[in-house]
Amino acid sequence: MRICMIGTGYVGLVSGACFADFGHDVTCVDKVPEKIEGLLAGRMPIWEPGLEALVKHNAGNGRLKFTTDLAEGIRDADAVFIAVGTPARRGDGHADLSFVYAAAKEIAGALTRKAVIVTKSTVPVGTGDEITRILHENGAPEGTSVASNPEFLREGAAIRDFKIPDRIVVGAEDEFARDVLREVYRPLFLNKAPILFTGRRTAELIKYAANAFLATKISFINEIADLCEAVGADVQEVSRGIGLDNRIGPKFLHAGPGYGGSCFPKDTLALLQTAEKEGVGMRIVGSVVEVNDARKAAMADRVRDVLGGELQGKKVGVLGLTFKPNTDDMRDAPSLALIRRLQEGGAEVVAFDPVGREQAEPMLPGVTFAEDAYTVATGADALVLVTEWDEFRALDLRRIAAVMRGNHLVDLRNVYEPSDVLRAGLTYRGIGRGELQG
CATH class of the missing domain: 3.40.50.720 (NAD(P)-binding Rossmann-like Domain)
Incomplete structure (x- = not known):
């Protein structure tokens, strides 16, 4: 499969390198020239165990490429993953989706044939609907589909988490998107990784619900710790x-x-x-x-x-x-x-x-x-x-x-x-x- 990964931050670079290691042809795109120049020279923009060796291996055999040219990156792509930042906005806590929507608009103008546009970034419920609208209004080819594929990578163990996942969640509204993503993740079927197909909005919510539940466990045990100190436990x-x-x-x-x-x-x-x-x-x-x-x-x-x-x-x-x-x-x-x-x-x-x-x-x-x-x-x-x-x-x-x-x-x-x-x-x-x- 031919994959384009937009964003070479933590999620994009790890995902792109792992997809390439499965045998897919992956091009990672980033707007920051210094990051791309560094990656082309073998310098990682983040520190993650095993990542440098994985990137160099797959770049060396031609399966992993880096560019600042989005049109070059998505040319003939079967799946285009959006893996840009969604930081909390100052003041109100809303996810800042400006980078996601800007990427969607650029994708629409650069696509030459239908593809599946996949949100890998963590985005609120309904973001996929807005991306669909942006693609349609900006001339994306007929049949282009939008899917949600949230990531569940732990920093420090991200490569293992990608290759031996607890689950793969795919939110899609049509068979074309499901078929493409089933093929993208087919190498993991040998590991018997469970793949869960849902509606797009459900997939978007799964990511937030999972992180909120884990955060709840942490705050819960921290409050129990305070009680332990008070009672001598x-x-x-x-x-x-x-x-x-x-x-x-x-x-x-x-x-x-x-x-x-x-x-x-x-x-x-x-x-x-x-x-x-x-x-x-x-x-x-x-x-x-x-x-x-x-x-x-x-x-x-x-x-x-x-x-x-x-x-x-x-x-x-x-x-x-x-x-x-x-x-x-x-x-x-x-x-x-x-x-x-x-x-x-x-x-x-x-x-x-x-x-x-x-x-x-x-x-x-x-x-x-x-x-x-x-x-x-x-x-x-x-x-x-x-x-x-x-x-x-x-x-x-x-x-x-x-x-x-x-x-x-x-x-x-x-x-x-x-x-x-x-x-x-x-x-x-x-x-x-x-x-x-x-």
Whole structure:
């Protein structure tokens, strides 16, 4: 199959490279010349494990191409995927669909024969209807169809998620679109990946409903963690106890500083806006958003508490800046709210992240960036573990204690056992694990 992928961001580049690896002929299009120039030179615009090798392999054998010329990209394409950004609009939380609609208009003018136009971007219910209208009004060839094919990729595990998916969702209104997308995903049938065909609006809603439910699990266990601290229980054991129930499951029941990233924050807001527009109350999702926003801001209070209620003149080390491990994505990362609150309180902040520094530096003025965890700890009054990168899981705690000015470890991901931290000569404050240890 001949595929055009519009957008070389996280979703577009991973999807395009994986489609090419299946044997399809893929052309990725982006309006930003620097991104295309970088990709042609083998430089990735994002950090994702395994992506660079996958892109270079398929570009080398001619199955994966890059261009800024949309007309060149969609020439003779069977399927054109729209994978551009849909960020939350400032002020109202609505998904900004301007990039999607601009792409649709350009596609209409460039198509030379009918094709299936597929929204891979996360878009509100009814977006496919508007794309259909735009294509018709701008002269798209007769028979051109519009489908929804939401992505379910986890940053840090995106290639595996694409190639071994839990499910493939296709929202289509005609057999032409279903046939083309069935052929596009045929290589995955060997893995027995379930493919769910629905109406277009249903597919659009599935993506938002899935992310809102996962965000709900996170906010739920974070509130349970607060209760655990109040009553002297251990949220780690509570999570395991309820997660062993196969009706609940263990995933997304890890207490922490709140969710961030490119999906959950904007998708929950967009779902709320859709519900409000339709006059439907969504109090649960609304509460999830409120709980998460408050939680990220409150993490600095935990640091203040271990420092005796005073941040002024204190030095705080921060380990991990990205919203999760194995990505350089800083969008809505909990570290941002934490560090800003620490700085507002008068603290000096030193930070280290294995891959996120380039993205983080412009977002965190006044922060000193170090080269490793031990440099961060040197002279610090408190050390805060924010992102659970593998290299932070087995630190030499005695060495940490020896170089710090203070002796406080605030573990926002519950990576360490309190007893191990105490034996190293540090105090311990985790999430949902009772009172301050040490």
